[in-house]
Amino acid sequence: MGVVRRLWPALLGAGLAVLALGPALAWGFVLRYDLLFVPDPPLLPDTGGFPRAVPSDLVVALLSRVLPPELVQKGFLAGIFVLAASGAAALVPPERRLARLVAAAFYAWNLYLAQRLMLGQWALLLGVAGLPWAVRATTLPWTRLALALLPAAVGGFQAMLVSALTLMPIAIARRRVPVVALTLAALSLPWLIPALTSGAVTDPAGVDAFAARADGPFGVLGSLLSLGGIWSAEAGLPGQEAWWPATVRLLLVAVGVFGYVRLRASRDRPDWWSGLAVAAGLGFFVACLGAFAPGPLKWLIGLWPGFGPLRDGQVYLAPLVLLTAVGLASVLRSGVPAVVGVLAPVLVLPTFAFGAFGRLAAVEYPPDWRAVQRIVNADPAPGALLSLPWGAHRAFAWNGGRVVLDPATKLFERRVIWDDTLLVGLPDGRRLQVRGEDPLNRRAGELMDTPGYAARLGVRYVLLSGTENRFPSGPTGWTTVYKGSDLVLLRR
Incomplete structure (x- = not known):
């Protein structure tokens, strides 16, 4: 029975995966924007430009040598939900079983994850899903940290940059900078080396294109604070802009931030508390740059293309999503409040279900x-x-x-x-x-x-x-x- 209880968050994540993906779990490929898998993918395609799909394409190609690529894709998509739910739960004290499910449900079902999935950014989400495990391993031996960072390493540059933003403040607070920095750098080499030698250029106009936008009734700031605000209207879910679900999503984040702040004076305060708080603040600041201070960001990108990843600033809300999940679990610990906390993420974002009402579906080439x-x-x-x-x-x-x-x-x-x-x-x-x-x-x-x-x-x-x-x-x-x-x- 104890083993089953420990598996509850993972089982919840699996259930949420089935609910969210729906028709996408049928045989075939799910093809939407960057969510592109192909039959018999080549091991080492001759590519140019910035290595955005390194090493994720190689990992997919290797797995497709032993499994049908259709199953490889579905494994990654479902794995995002399971990894996210189980990881968020692992950051909550084990004796608080319902609270662990609150954290699991929110981290595996939120507007940030939904919007990024609608853009097909599965590799980024793989790293985001593994983020809580990496946070947990920051104070552990480097081998455990490297293992926890493997999902982000597979995801590539965006996933590793989000991980670095999250882990480095924790490392500074815990005096683990050399170990964490070297581990991040080593796992980034597959994409970092080709990026530095690719000759790729970055258009500063991308700052305006990828700036955070209002996708609800509360403007850009309100959208970001409710963990949305992505630049693309095509990433939206049906009805997400309605005032009542937008209001409840904003309240959930407010309650989560309140709960996290309250942890500071609690005996349950984790050793990564201050570092994650700093990372969430930094991530929110980066998310605001394109919308409220595009000039300096354009200047930086014009100075060096390496600043290009900052133009899609909404990506860096990931640590705030994790902070909110942990904070909600600290407030909604047991009983009816905890049950409401488990159900609330789905109830305020219902159109993420069933492949976002058909926006995700499996087809054959x-x-x-x-x-x-x-x-x-x-x-x-x-x-x-x-x-x-x-x-x-x-x-x-x-x-x-x-x-x-x-x-x-x-x-x-x-x-x-x-x-x-x-x-x-x-x-x-x-x-x-x-x-x-x-x-x-x-x-x-x-x-x-x-x-x-x-x-x-x-x-x-x-x-x-x-x-x-x-x-x-x-x-x-x-x-x-x-x-x-x-x-x-x-x-x-």
Whole structure:
């Protein structure tokens, strides 16, 4: 019976995963914005620009050698909820069983997690889910800390930066800076080294594009304080802007912060209390920068592209989410209040359920995609693949019209040239263009309207994707090696 009780938070996380993912757990791939998995992913794709999917793509490819990639994706998605719930519960004294479930429920079901999942940022959320385990291990031997940081290490740069923001204040307070800093640095090397040598550039205009925005009735500050405020309207959930759920979400955070502050004078005060409080404050400050002080941030990014990750400041609300979960558990300790605390996160964010009411669903790739993948990957001749139409995202009918990053970017073993420019809608109706980070992709965009552009870029294949047999025009004089209902493949 004792083992079962210890597993209750993990079981709660599993239940929340089933409730949240719903139709996404059917056979197939869930494809939405950055949530892009492909069949038979290459182990070492030839990529350029900032290494955003390092080492997550390699880990997915390795696991896909022993398991169907469809199951690999579902394992990661469900694992986020289980890891988050069990980790938050582990920060609450074990004798407070219901309070542990309060922390578990809030940390695994909140607006921050929901919005980031709607943008498909599973790798970031994997690190965020493991954050409480890393906090718990900060004062333990480095081997335990490294193990706790593995989810963030798999997640890559964003997950590790959130972890560093959270753990370093704790390390300073506990005089563990060398151990924590070296562990963070060592686990960051897979993405840090290629980032420093990639030649990627960062457009300062991204500060305006990725600034926190009001997604409820209480303005930008109110949205951030309720753990929302993400820059993309496409990350929103149905009805989240209504005043009553927004009010309750804000009250939940207020109660959580109150409970956490009250822990300062409690005998149950954990040794990481002050460090997590500082991290939450710093994260909230960074989240406010783009919205309230964009000028200095643009200057920093123009000075050095390494400051680029600060432009999406809402990411750094993660320690505040964790602080709130722990604080709620300290207030809603037992009895009816604790039961209400377990149910409240779902009740105030009900449209996150069932795949966000259909926004997440599993589909299968049409046969054309596997066919062109086999042709291109079997060809030993050098040369890149150019993906057209020139645009970062696609909305396929077979994917229910859901927008997803171009699958060609992860499908082939050779260099893929694609438009990594991002178009972001602004509240006034305008669309802001954020130039891509990859120098080769930028050059391709500049040459796109010139004669012989594909040959000048060293292109071997051109992949044209379309619907209803309507395809973008490709370069003239090339040989058609495959033509299907969804894709046309040209070769030089």
